[in-house]
Amino acid sequence: MKNLRKISLPSNRSKLQKLLKKSPSPSNAEANFGRLIESGGSQSIDKIPANELPVLTRLLGSSAYLSEVLIQQGKNWPELFLEQIKIEQKSVDDHLR
Secondary structure: OHHHHHOOOHHHHHHHHHHHHHOOOHHHHHHHHHHHHHHHOOOHHHHOOHHHHHHHHHHHHHOHHHHHHHHHOHHHHHHHHHHHHHOOOOOHHHHHO
16 A cells, blocks of 8 residues: 555545455555556546545456556546546447447
8 A cells, every 4th residue: 555655635545545445356456556656646646536536446446457548548547537437328228229
């Protein structure tokens, strides 16, 4: 959790630690989070609203592919993440149509 020390707000750090531990794979979530901070800079996490942090940590702990997509965006990862989670999900029926 050394990457969490780079985050400016102690309350965010504490919340992130708890969320990372609750993710599907805490060790993957922590590793992917560290890579995300390295690629986007320590201030990048501040662009994510607190109510979206559970979604982010779930993604980081459950999908290596989607985590890598965010990591590869560098400083632009927060914008991509926030755009994508706003997209309305389609049902199976919608996809089939």
